[in-house]
Amino acid sequence: MPSLDDLKKRIKSVKSTQKITKAMKMVAAAKLRKAQENAEKGRPYSQKMQNIILNLTKSISDPQNAPKLLVGTGIDKTHLCVVLTADRGLCGGFNSNICKLAKSSFKKILSEGKNLKIITVGSKGLDQIKREYEKYIVKKFSFKDKKQITFKEAEIIGNEIINLFKKNEFDKCVLFYNNFKNVITQIPQAQQIVPADKNPTKENEENLSYEFEPEEDEILEDLLPKNISTQVFKAFLENAASEQGSRMTAMDNATRNAGDLVDKLTINYNRSRQASITKELIEIISGAESL
Amino acid sequence: MSEKFTIEIISPDRSIIKTETSEVVIPSFEGEMGILKDHIPLITFLRPGLINIKTSTDQKYFVEEGTVEFSNNNLLILTSTAKEVTKMNNKFIDALISESEKKLDNNEITDKERYLLSYKLETLRNINQ
Numbered sequence: 001m002p003s004l005d006d007l008k009k010r011i012k013s014v015k016s017t018q019k020i021t022k023a024m025k026m027v028a029a030a031k032l033r034k035a036q037e038n039a040e041k042g043r044p045y046s047q048k049m050q051n052i053i054l055n056l057t058k059s060i061s062d063p064q065n066a067p068k069l070l071v072g073t074g075i076d077k078t079h080l081c082v083v084l085t086a087d088r089g090l091c092g093g094f095n096s097n098i099c100k101l102a103k104s105s106f107k108k109i110l111s112e113g114k115n116l117k118i119i120t121v122g123s124k125g126l127d128q129i130k131r132e133y134e135k136y137i138v139k140k141f142s143f144k145d146k147k148q149i150t151f152k153e154a155e156i157i158g159n160e161i162i163n164l165f166k167k168n169e170f171d172k173c174v175l176f177y178n179n180f181k182n183v184i185t186q187i188p189q190a191q192q193i194v195p196a197d198k199n200p201t202k203e204n205e206e207n208l209s210y211e212f213e214p215e216e217d218e219i220l221e222d223l224l225p226k227n228i229s230t231q232v233f234k235a236f237l238e239n240a241a242s243e244q245g246s247r248m249t250a251m252d253n254a255t256r257n258a259g260d261l262v263d264k265l266t267i268n269y270n271r272s273r274q275a276s277i278t279k280e281l282i283e284i285i286s287g288a289e290s291l
Numbered sequence: 292m293s294e295k296f297t298i299e300i301i302s303p304d305r306s307i308i309k310t311e312t313s314e315v316v317i318p319s320f321e322g323e324m325g326i327l328k329d330h331i332p333l334i335t336f337l338r339p340g341l342i343n344i345k346t347s348t349d350q351k352y353f354v355e356e357g358t359v360e361f362s363n364n365n366l367l368i369l370t371s372t373a374k375e376v377t378k379m380n381n382k383f384i385d386a387l388i389s390e391s392e393k394k395l396d397n398n399e400i401t402d403k404e405r406y407l408l409s410y411k412l413e414t415l416r417n418i419n420q
Contacts, residue, residue: 042305051360151302154303211334212333223358230303
């Protein structure tokens with residue numbers, strides 16, 4: 001049985017932890033609003049870009065000579081996995097969900113006898129992945145010092161991917177990130193960006209014959225590298241919103257747990273105080289009776 | 292029937308403008324291109340220049356690159372560099388000009404880059420006048 005003093009100290013410490021988690025929740029909620037707005041604003045750009053590419057793909061005349069970024073290298077030997085995670089912890093299962101998904105596909109790639117290359121973005125993912133897969137990591141990025149991730153950062157990564165592709169370092173590239181659905185649900189996702197995903201979306205089934213200026217190939221060559229950066233940027237935005245959402249829920253839970261704990265400890269504290277008072281009373285009364 | 296169509300300029304982080312207009316001039320890669328209502332579906336990309344949206348007053352945007360799609364009387368411009376000309380100050384333009392001049396002096400750039408840079412310079416100088 002802990003002494004009264006010990007209980008008092010514990011209650012105090014739990015209360016101060018609760019204050020911290022509550023503050024973190026508030027901060028996350030404020031940041032979430034902004035991040036969510038950004039993610040929603042960024043969606044049309046990447047969607048429309050995808051649409052244009054689909055339209056182009058449909059009308060391409062000579063699939064044999066189409067840019068490699070679109071149709072792939074024709075072999076399926078080396079996979080490049082780009083894992084996007086946060087730079088900070090304390091956000092529930094956010095980082096580990098991405099890593100779990102990434103690791104399971106790493107395993108699959110390796111068991112099929114294919115080569116694996118990994119690019120990590122964000123320090124938390126790097127920490128989790130390097131334990132088992134350090135030798136496969138070809139490049140790591142971290143934008144810890146940046147307050148807000150802009151298109152420039154996405155372009156850095158996009159260019160890196162394109163450079164590797166030009167050097168024939170990989171055949172297939174997959175992005176891992178959390179898709180922001182709403183505040184409590186974030187879905188870890190694997191999105192293939194090279195070769196470009198050619199599955200038509202529903203809204204895009206109408207077939208229009210476009211006029212191209214200059215030729216299709218030239219437009220594609222200009223557009224495809226841009227599309228990679230755009231997809232990376234979209235993943236960044238979704239990730240940022242997911243991170244804050246995940247942190248908010250995690251911190252909300254922590255605050256509630258701390259509250260429960262404080263209640264329990266307080267009851268304990270009161271009980272043992274009452275017990276000691278009763279004990280003292282009994283001692284006094286029985287002392288008086290014996291006189 | 293009105294002679295207007297919608298134009299939308301979108302950058303990766305936000306939608307810059309969405310409005311109705313009767314004519315837009317865009318600096319397409321192979322030359323300036325005027326677009327009116329019921330233009331045939333078109334996909335092209337931009338070189339540095341000015342997008343001129345002709346409403347009651349002209350609205351001009353400076354772009355360095357971008358992708359354009361026109362379909363169903365919807366003009367969609369995707370660009371990460373659009374800036375409204377009235378919001379650009381001289382200092383900013385001068386910085387851009389000297390930066391591009393420096394790049395042009397470099398002999399290692401390709402013809403395509405040279406072509407793009409010279410258009411960028413020309414447009415910027417015109418704005419600055």
